[in-house]
Amino acid sequence: MPSLDDEHFPSTPGKVKGERAHAMNRQFHRCFASTTTMFLWALFLIALTASYLSFQSFVDTGSRYLTASWGGIQWEKQVRTSAEIRRSGGFSVLVTGGAGFVGTHVSLALKKRGDGVVGLDNFNNYYDPSLKRARKTLLNNHGIFVVEGDINDARLLAKLFDVVAFTHVMHLAAQAGVRYAMENPHSYVHSNIAGLVALLEACKSANPQPAVVWASSSSVYGLNEKVPFSEADRTDQPASLYAATKKAGEEITHTYNHIYGLSITGLRFFTVYGPWGRPDMAYFSFTRNILQGKPITVYRGKNRVDLARDFTYIDDIVKGCLGSLDTAGKSTGSGGKKRGPAPYRIFNLGNTSPVTVPTLVGILERHLKMKAKKNIVDMPGNGDVPFTHANISLARMEFGYKPTTDLQTGLKKFVRWYLNYYGYNHGQSKLVN
Numbered sequence: 001m002p003s004l005d006d007e008h009f010p011s012t013p014g015k016v017k018g019e020r021a022h023a024m025n026r027q028f029h030r031c032f033a034s035t036t037t038m039f040l041w042a043l044f045l046i047a048l049t050a051s052y053l054s055f056q057s058f059v060d061t062g063s064r065y066l067t068a069s070w071g072g073i074q075w076e077k078q079v080r081t082s083a084e085i086r087r088s089g090g091f092s093v094l095v096t097g098g099a100g101f102v103g104t105h106v107s108l109a110l111k112k113r114g115d116g117v118v119g120l121d122n123f124n125n126y127y128d129p130s131l132k133r134a135r136k137t138l139l140n141n142h143g144i145f146v147v148e149g150d151i152n153d154a155r156l157l158a159k160l161f162d163v164v165a166f167t168h169v170m171h172l173a174a175q176a177g178v179r180y181a182m183e184n185p186h187s188y189v190h191s192n193i194a195g196l197v198a199l200l201e202a203c204k205s206a207n208p209q210p211a212v213v214w215a216s217s218s219s220v221y222g223l224n225e226k227v228p229f230s231e232a233d234r235t236d237q238p239a240s241l242y243a244a245t246k247k248a249g250e251e252i253t254h255t256y257n258h259i260y261g262l263s264i265t266g267l268r269f270f271t272v273y274g275p276w277g278r279p280d281m282a283y284f285s286f287t288r289n290i291l292q293g294k295p296i297t298v299y300r301g302k303n304r305v306d307l308a309r310d311f312t313y314i315d316d317i318v319k320g321c322l323g324s325l326d327t328a329g330k331s332t333g334s335g336g337k338k339r340g341p342a343p344y345r346i347f348n349l350g351n352t353s354p355v356t357v358p359t360l361v362g363i364l365e366r367h368l369k370m371k372a373k374k375n376i377v378d379m380p381g382n383g384d385v386p387f388t389h390a391n392i393s394l395a396r397m398e399f400g401y402k403p404t405t406d407l408q409t410g411l412k413k414f415v416r417w418y419l420n421y422y423g424y425n426h427g428q429s430k431l432v433n
């Protein structure tokens with residue numbers, strides 16, 4: 001049986017040898033030529049990719065400089081002027097989340113008493129950014145400059161500390177909202193973990209180091225059932241990713257206090273509400289829906305028990321924030337080196353009188369003079385906790401914290417603001433959320 005080779009090659013042995021060698025030579029050349037071509041092509045493609053990437057980074061860098069909303073002599077002047085202290089013994093405070101709900105109120109209160117204030121806000125679209133812009137205008141009208149930028153931008157933070165020797169940082173920038181964490185978990189890690197670390201890095205390196213007061217949350221109590229919630233209670237059972245990032249923040253700030261001597265105060269806010277509030281919160285979205293004649297969803301706990309919150313009015317929270325700043329105590333480090341122990345404190349800032357969600361709806365109905373269309377549904381497993389209730393004795397002892405506004409009074413002020421801000425067209429033209 002002829003082999004395959006015999007079929008392909010002539011039968012004369014000598015010739016076969018020469019022909020075969022020639023053929024193999026040709027094969028080799030062809031092969032070599034095609035390898036070289038492939039190699040050249042590969043080189044060409046690598047060069048093309050590299051030049052594309054460097055072009056992209058050139059475009060990015062270029063556009064960063066073209067579109068950067070910070071930097072320059074005029075910008076620095078605005079920052080410096082805004083940070084000017086106008087009372088003896090006053091502070092210069094960097095307020096992160098400056099165009100946020102609590103940030104706006106705290107900034108105004110600080111400015112009013114003569115402290116210097118610079119806001120920092122990234123104006124993200126978690127909720128209607130036009131509300132944040134309106135708050136910014138309000139702040140500008142009171143001589144407060146709000147820098148547009150992200151707490152994750154280390155260069156911006158370094159620049160701010162370069163321009164102003166901030167005595168305090170009121171850190172309120174965060175991804176808020178308990179239930180949204182299921183939709184966009186990474187935004188919580190980005191702002192509440194990475195952003196917090198970026199901020200603490202800047203604070204620890206600053207010379208002098210500022211004292212840091214920052215917003216933790218009542219949600220850290222998670223599945224804790226002991227009431228009222230005291231600072232020493234368990235906080236190792238968070239019910240939502242949001243709560244977990246706030247709890248992580250308490251641990252992270254502790255390490256910066258321990259290693260670098262940063263003065264740290266964490267404030268556990270309890271469901272803060274009021275004028276200029278957050279449209280994603282229940283009292284706000286209920287008001288909008290009631291005015292628009294749309295239904296509202298009222299969650300109900302296990303065994304048909306109503307959910308309850310220790311709703312806390314914004315003016316009381318502001319007093320708590322200022323009291324915390326006033327008693328913060330100094331950071332001890334400088335240039336990233338600890339010089340001695342610094343204070344590390346955590347306080348509840350609540351109202352101490354929980355109110356059920358249906359009662360909240362009833363109060364809104366009375367203030368709005370309209371009936372709500374209620375859909376009552378069992379609380380979905382979305383990170384919510386059935387109730388919150390603050391023990392505030394620690395804050396009372398430390399800086400005389402004493403909330404004075406009940407929900408009825410506070411919601412009346414909120415509704416007045418809401419109607420004034422959105423008008424009687426039920427907010428349809430202004431609200432996005």
Ligand SMILES: O=C(O)[C@H]1O[C@H](OP(=O)(O)OP(=O)(O)OC[C@H]2O[C@@H](n3ccc(=O)[nH]c3=O)[C@H](O)[C@@H]2O)[C@H](O)[C@@H](O)[C@@H]1O
Nearest residue numbers: 176177178217218219269270271281282297298299307384
């Ligand atoms: O105290 C806190 O630490 C937290 O307070 C609020 O979180 P939450 O108490 O859940 O506030 P809302 O979203 O306004 O909800 C209030 C109550 O209304 C209920 N609710 C909410 C939305 C809704 O459509 N229906 C409804 O019944 C919730 O279950 C909850 O019991 C804030 O949104 C958080 O950012 C903050 O950290």
